[in-house]
Amino acid sequence: MTAREMGTGLVRASHPLPTVAVTALTAGLVLGAGATWAPGLLVVAAVLTGQLVIGWSNDLIDAERDRSVGRVDKPVARGVVDVRTVRWALALAAVATVTLSLAVSLAAAALHLMLVVGSGLAYNAGLKATAWSWVPYAVAFGALPAVAWVGAGSGAPPWWAVVVGALLGVGAHLLNVLPDLADDEQTGVRGLPHRLGERPTRFVAPLLLLTGSVIVVLAPPGGPSWWSAAVLLACVALAALAWRARGTTPFVAAIALAVINVIALVVG
Numbered sequence: 001m002t003a004r005e006m007g008t009g010l011v012r013a014s015h016p017l018p019t020v021a022v023t024a025l026t027a028g029l030v031l032g033a034g035a036t037w038a039p040g041l042l043v044v045a046a047v048l049t050g051q052l053v054i055g056w057s058n059d060l061i062d063a064e065r066d067r068s069v070g071r072v073d074k075p076v077a078r079g080v081v082d083v084r085t086v087r088w089a090l091a092l093a094a095v096a097t098v099t100l101s102l103a104v105s106l107a108a109a110a111l112h113l114m115l116v117v118g119s120g121l122a123y124n125a126g127l128k129a130t131a132w133s134w135v136p137y138a139v140a141f142g143a144l145p146a147v148a149w150v151g152a153g154s155g156a157p158p159w160w161a162v163v164v165g166a167l168l169g170v171g172a173h174l175l176n177v178l179p180d181l182a183d184d185e186q187t188g189v190r191g192l193p194h195r196l197g198e199r200p201t202r203f204v205a206p207l208l209l210l211t212g213s214v215i216v217v218l219a220p221p222g223g224p225s226w227w228s229a230a231v232l233l234a235c236v237a238l239a240a241l242a243w244r245a246r247g248t249t250p251f252v253a254a255i256a257l258a259v260i261n262v263i264a265l266v267v268g
Contacts, residue, residue, distance in 0.1 A: 005082050005086060006080075006082075007097055008059070008066035008080075009075035009076075009080035009081030010075070010081050010085060010086065010089055011054065012073075012075045013056055013059040013074070013075040013076050013081055013086055014043075014052050014055040014056055014059075014089075015051075015055035015058065015059075016055075016189065017053075018051065018055070019048070019051040019052060019055055021127045022051050022144070023044060023048045023051060024048065025144065025262055025265075025266070026043065026044055026047040026144060026148060026156065027040075027044050027149070028262070028265075029144060029145055029147075029148035029149075029161075029265070029266060030043050030044060030148045030152060032148070032191030032266055032267075033145075033148045033149045033151075033152035033154045033157070034152055034154055034156055035148070035151065035153070035154070036152075036267060037150030037152055037213075039105075039152060040151075040152065042100055042103050042104045042151070043104055043108065043147060043148060043151035043152070045096075045100050046058045046097060046100035046103075046104060046108075046109075046111065046112055047116070047144075047147070049093045049096040049097040049100060050093075050101075050112060050113075050116060050117040050120075051120075051185055052089070052090075052093040052097075053090060053094050053097055053120075053121070054117065054120030054121065054124065056086050056089055056090040056093065057090060057120075057121060057124050058124045059074060059075065059076040059077070059085065059086065060076060060087065060090065061087055061124050061125065062074070062077070062124075063076045063077050063083070063231075064077075065187040068186075068187060071183065072096050074241065083204050084193035097112075097113070097117060098113065101113055101263045104151045105150065105151065105153075108147055108150045108151040110183070111143055111150060112143075112147045112148050113138060113148045115139055115146075115147075115268065116140045116143050116144065116147060116244070118140045119135075119136035119140040119169070120136060120140060120145075121148070122136050123136035123137070127191075128189060128191050129188065129189045129190060130189060130190075130191065131174065131191070131192055131195055132192075133177075133191030133192045133193070134170045134173055134174075134191075134192045137170050137172060137173040138166040138167075138169050138170050138243060139166070139169075140164030140166050141166055141169025141170075141172070142162045142163070142165045142167060142169065143162075143165075143166040145157035145158075145161035145162055145165050145265075146162065146167050158219075158220070159219075160216065160219035160220065161265060163212075163215055164212040164215050164216045164261065164265050165265065167208045167211055167212035167215075167261075168209065168212055168258065168261050168262065168265070170208055171205045171206075171208040171209040171212070171254070171258060171261075172204035172258060173192075173193070174192075174193050174208070175190075175205050175251065175254055175255060175258065177191060177193040177194070177201075178198065178201060178202070178205075178251065181193065181194055181198060198240050202243075202250050202251075202254075203243060205242075205254050206238070206239040206242040206243060206250075206253070206254045206257055207239070209235070209239070209254065209257045209258055210235055210236065210239040210257065211230065211259050211263055212265075213232055213235035213236075213257070213260065213261055213264065214232065216228075216261065216264045216265055217229070217231060217232045217264070228264070231260060231264055234260060235260055235261070238253045238254070238256050238257040238260070239253075239254075239257060241253040242254045242257065
């Protein structure tokens, strides 16, 4: 195995898409909270390393389970990157996460380490296989605005940002698990989406995201603007499409709805 192959495997084992998405969301929230560049960069860096901790720990914990169902997208299970390398990367990321979080402030560190990173690790460690699988996502995504606002020195975030973050997190959880329902069932993982079933999950996820859209449009002071009304109409259309279409279209529509929610949350 070459160094390049190992590096590529290490990146893939970190769950790069969710890691980048959460880090980008944090960057937007930090800007919205009015952070100056130094604390803002520290918050974003802390969240990035925290997401690496969550991603690498997930692949390490699930390696045997992923191997048993032949998951070709899991580098640790496939042996593309060895366990020792991932453990070292995880340890370094954990040290960086704690250090960067404390460098922001003690309050921001407590929120980030306990609610965001802690929730991700709790999900990996076993909550993913229970009816409470949605809770870590609700807590972590709901806490992200608080991390951004406290890290920026702007006090508590607006209540609606926390609620929309939590709804976005649960919706993301449902959408993220949908493609893996069958593989998870084979290995005894039965979180909330598995217990609901595919069709109810496809209905509930857009409903949660649409609820978040309504809140993010109506709740901020000053009332809705023309663009927020347009955003809400687009979200209603996407939710209707997610509920009524067939094939992969509902999933794509729900993802588009989630993206609009993220943008509206940051801009709002």
